Amino acid sequence: MPRLAPLDLDKLTPEQKQAADAIVAGPRGGLRGPFEPWLRRPELANRAQKLGEYCRFNNSLPNDLSELAICLIGRHFKAQYEFYAHAALAKKAGLSAEVVEAIRTRQTPPFTRDVERIVYDFVTEYLATNRVSPVNYKRAIDAFGEPGVVDLVGVCGYYMLVSMTLNVFEMPLPPGEPEPLA
Numbered sequence: 001m002p003r004l005a006p007l008d009l010d011k012l013t014p015e016q017k018q019a020a021d022a023i024v025a026g027p028r029g030g031l032r033g034p035f036e037p038w039l040r041r042p043e044l045a046n047r048a049q050k051l052g053e054y055c056r057f058n059n060s061l062p063n064d065l066s067e068l069a070i071c072l073i074g075r076h077f078k079a080q081y082e083f084y085a086h087a088a089l090a091k092k093a094g095l096s097a098e099v100v101e102a103i104r105t106r107q108t109p110p111f112t113r114d115v116e117r118i119v120y121d122f123v124t125e126y127l128a129t130n131r132v133s134p135v136n137y138k139r140a141i142d143a144f145g146e147p148g149v150v151d152l153v154g155v156c157g158y159y160m161l162v163s164m165t166l167n168v169f170e171m172p173l174p175p176g177e178p179e180p181l182a
Contacts, residue, residue, distance in 0.1 A: 003169050006035055015042035016155050023049050027057050033081055034165035047160065055158040059151035061144065065092040069152060070102050071095075071160050075161035080179045081171050087180065104180055118143045123156060152156045 019042040021036050026049065031039070040046035042101065050087035061065060074082035087100045099116065102109035111117045122140045124152060126132050132140075138151045164169070 002036075002171050004037055004040070007028075008040055012039070013042070013173075016045075017105045018042065019049070020118075022046060023077045026053055027054075032060070033085065033171060034162050037165050037171070051154075051158055052180040055151075055155045059081055059155055060148050061119075061151050061155070062115075064090065064095045066151075066155050067093045067101070067117060068095055068103075068116060068119050069123050069155050071100060072120065072127070073159040073163060075103050075106070075181060076127045077160065078181050079163035080181055081166045081173055082159065082163055084173050084177060084180050095109060115143050119152065122152065126156070 007016075009020065016039050019039055020031060023031055023045070028035075028049075035045060035049065037076040038048055052101060056070075057065070057152055060137075067086055070086040070164075073079075085106065087104065089125050090100050091097055095116075096110075096112070100110065101107075109116070109120065111120065118136075118139045121136050123134055125136050137149070140152065144152065
């Protein structure tokens with residue numbers, strides 16, 4: 001049960017309505033996940049959804065690698081909704097079901113491509129130590145260039161905000177969906 005009462009979409013302030021309309025009109029097409037809590041602060045909702053649109057749909061990384069990073073963030077923060085949604089998107093983007101399942105169960109994934117391992121090592125090292133070693137930084141720069149590493153950091157940072165929002169406000173999964181993370 002979410003901590004916030006559901007918003008009555010017929011009683012939104014003009015600022016909330018504008019923010020909600022922008023989210024619905026964008027590539028997401030709906031107000032799932034963190035958007036309902038964010039609408040309590042329409043300016044935050046507007047800015048966060050624009051950052052999220054860039055991070056999810058327009059960053060320079062291949063979609064499967066972005067989704068790999070998002071799944072790692074969701075798993076680390078035990079954000080049930082985030083992992084639920086992005087595990088499906090990761091598989092749709094081409095990440096193997098075995099990799100997604102290994103992340104879900106905190107096992108080392110059976111990567112088949114070095115770029116997957118580079119993202120995994122970069123993100124998991126940062127989450128464990130709050131730093132990235134020179135070795136993992138160089139591997140990421142060599143694989144993705146400076147713009148790609150900046151995008152990887154942006155994707156991770158945005159989904160940390162999403163994870164915290166989902167967890168603090170206890171946003172539920174769709175009815176009937178089991179929690180994917182123990």
